Amino acid sequence: MLIENQQDGKVSKTVPGLPDFKGSGVTKEEALEKLIQLLQERKPEIVTLEIELPQTEHPWMKFAGMHKDNPLFTEVLKYIKADRSQIDFENETK
Known part of the structure; x- marks a missing residue:
């Protein structure tokens, strides 16, 4: 999570790679709470993918x-x- 102090004295938190997920507030806690609310509204699901990489010989072998x-x-x-x-x-x- 990227935490930035704004020129107006507020704090913003952004999820890298998801720039539309941004919460801001007077404190870090308030900014985080707003960001959590945004995430909960979207009802995201985190899924793990297992990808099999091709077996190749190391080039130096x-x-x-x-x-x-x-x-x-x-x-x-x-x-x-x-x-x-x-x-x-x-x-x-x-």
Whole structure:
């Protein structure tokens, strides 16, 4: 619920996404009461929808494990670890 103080000293409450549902009053409580009355007059019904999403493979999964048999992979990991350690050290000394 969006609560706004008006220039005339009143308070208004609006339900985001439903701009026609707006109550205003001298206090927050009065504005809320008017908004509740508007909602009750409309007799709304809240319904939950369950939507099944299509099962798709994560786009990065096709790359998972692609270097597992590369003889240079262990060496690359060592370089990565050294670079990360250097960055961590530089960040700690700042």
